[in-house]
Amino acid sequence: xxxxxxxxxxxxxxxxxxxxxxxxxxxxxxxxxxxxxxxxxxxxxxxxxxxxxxxxxxxxxxxxxxxxxxxxxxxxxxxxxxxxxxxxxxxxxxxxxxxxxxxxxxxxxxxxxxxxxxxxxxxxxxxxxxxxxxxxxxxxxxxxxxxxxxxxxxxxxxxxxxxxxxxxxxxxxxxxxxxxxxx
Amino acid sequence: xxxxxxxxxxxxxxxxxxxxxxxxxxxxxxxxxxxxxxxxxxxxxxxxxxxxxxxxxxxxxxxxxxxxxxxxxxxxxxxxxxxxxxxxxxxxxxxxxxxxxxxxxxxxxxxxxxxxxxxxxxxxxxxxxxxxxxxxxxxxxxxxxxxxxxxxxxxxxxxxxxxxxxxxxxxxxxxxxxxxxxxxxxxxxxxxxxxxxxxxxxxxxxxxxxxxxxxxxxxxxxxxxxxxxxxxxxxxxxxxxxxxxxxxxxxxxxxxxxxxxxxxxxxxxxxxxxxxxxxxxxxxxxxxxxxxxxxxxxxxxxxxxxxxxx
Numbered sequence: 001x002x003x004x005x006x007x008x009x010x011x012x013x014x015x016x017x018x019x020x021x022x023x024x025x026x027x028x029x030x031x032x033x034x035x036x037x038x039x040x041x042x043x044x045x046x047x048x049x050x051x052x053x054x055x056x057x058x059x060x061x062x063x064x065x066x067x068x069x070x071x072x073x074x075x076x077x078x079x080x081x082x083x084x085x086x087x088x089x090x091x092x093x094x095x096x097x098x099x100x101x102x103x104x105x106x107x108x109x110x111x112x113x114x115x116x117x118x119x120x121x122x123x124x125x126x127x128x129x130x131x132x133x134x135x136x137x138x139x140x141x142x143x144x145x146x147x148x149x150x151x152x153x154x155x156x157x158x159x160x161x162x163x164x165x166x167x168x169x170x171x172x173x174x175x176x177x178x179x180x181x182x183x
Numbered sequence: 184x185x186x187x188x189x190x191x192x193x194x195x196x197x198x199x200x201x202x203x204x205x206x207x208x209x210x211x212x213x214x215x216x217x218x219x220x221x222x223x224x225x226x227x228x229x230x231x232x233x234x235x236x237x238x239x240x241x242x243x244x245x246x247x248x249x250x251x252x253x254x255x256x257x258x259x260x261x262x263x264x265x266x267x268x269x270x271x272x273x274x275x276x277x278x279x280x281x282x283x284x285x286x287x288x289x290x291x292x293x294x295x296x297x298x299x300x301x302x303x304x305x306x307x308x309x310x311x312x313x314x315x316x317x318x319x320x321x322x323x324x325x326x327x328x329x330x331x332x333x334x335x336x337x338x339x340x341x342x343x344x345x346x347x348x349x350x351x352x353x354x355x356x357x358x359x360x361x362x363x364x365x366x367x368x369x370x371x372x373x374x375x376x377x378x379x380x381x382x383x384x385x386x387x388x389x390x391x392x393x394x395x396x397x398x399x400x401x402x403x404x405x406x407x408x409x410x411x412x413x414x415x416x417x418x419x420x421x422x423x424x425x426x427x428x429x430x431x432x433x434x435x436x437x438x439x440x441x442x443x444x445x446x447x448x449x450x451x452x453x454x455x456x457x458x459x460x461x462x463x464x465x466x467x468x469x470x471x472x473x474x475x476x477x478x479x480x481x482x483x484x485x486x487x488x489x490x491x492x493x
Contacts, residue, residue, distance in 0.1 A: 082371075125366075
């Protein structure tokens with residue numbers, strides 16, 4: 001080996017030291033975060049399902065008997081945060097409605113129609129990256145609802161990747177709610 | 184905090200750079216010195232040989248030069264074998280540079296098997312922490328590296344200075360603590376503080392390049408830089424290697440860079456004669472080169488002027 005070949009070799013090693021910078025310190029914007037459950041609103045118009053606005057629905061998160069928060073959605077879906085310290089999250093779905101006298105159209109009574117939406121899952125602490133830290137993901141996700149009040153029907157779906165029943169992203173649709181259009 | 188780290192990194196890199204520059208210079212100077220000594224010796228020998236030739240009555244100069252430059256390709260060489268034990272000076276220096284309570288040491292050993300091949304074994308301990316943006320980690324444990332070093336430099340047989348490449352397999356099973364990240368969901372009042380204690384394992388390949396110089400009888404200074412590649416790692420939480428003893432910080436779960444600067448002592452054990460194939464550059468004598476040139480010079484039979492005259 002030639003003596004002069006020390007210099008490029010030394011430079012090569014030096015280069016490897018310089019290029020090994022702290023890339024692990026930056027957490028990209030689009031990194032994984034704890035997902036929320038996305039629920040879409042539909043209605044059935046002449047036997048055909050159609051995305052609908054659900055802004056008249058109100059969602060109350062329930063922790064035991066206490067309602068924790070209220071969220072009024074706009075648009076055809078809502079993303080509901082889940083309680084990752086428990087294995088289920090319950091939401092009260094409320095719709096204000098008025099009962100009118102069929103004869104004269106006068107409002108007789110203002111009532112609240114309500115249903116319960118239940119998410120059951122296994123929260124899992126998931127490592128994202130060195131810079132981003134951790135988030136929770138949910139396994140074995142199931143959705144149940146009492147119907148007949150504000151909710152006319154429910155289709156629980158998690159069709160997004162990577163597998164059925166696994167919630168990894170807020171973009172995944174967890175459930176479709178069919179709103180009663182009786183009134 | 185961030186700024187200080189950058190300064191530390193800069194300081195480390197500067198040290199690396201300077202030592203990388205200095206060590207080859209030392210070797211180069213030493214080799215140059217040896218070369219001139221060697222040249223002097225061989226010239227003296229040539230003079231003595233030619234005198235002897237003249238005395239014997241051999242007048243042909245070319246004959247005498249041919250006899251002097253016989254290339255021997257097979258040679259018997261006596262080589263000292265010994266166990267070299269070294270202490271890494273760089274690893275304990277890192278915490279001092281970083282100004283934290285990290286602890287680390289490393290012992291490097293090698294044993295000469297053949298003139299060019301060394302069996303190498305390193306053992307060490309590291310207790311190092313690293314502050315990532317969202318979380319902190321601390322890894323502590325022993326590590327082991329075993330493999331070979333192969334000398335690259337020619338002329339290593341008479342001097343023990345060498346430049347070498349090393350290929351080793353490293354293993355470490357260490358205690359890891361990860362903490363600092365807090366996950367919150369304000370609407371549900373959730374607050375989970377991440378605090379993980381586990382005992383992961385890592386197996387890695389270590390490709391190194393280094394130089395070693397003898398500074399005193401049986402005392403050596405060596406420096407090497409290694410590229411580490413994680414071959415296999417196990418941990419129950421699926422986090423992957425973050426800091427591995429013997430590797431340091433692991434980038435993108437696979438790559439690490441380690442560095443060592445060691446002072447070693449060789450315990451001489453035995454000397455053994457090896458049959459070696461040596462490639463020697465045939466150095467042509469100045470006189471033969473000049474005679475060759477003279478031969479090659481073109482001398483026309485006629486000068487142009489003479490042709491015109493005719």
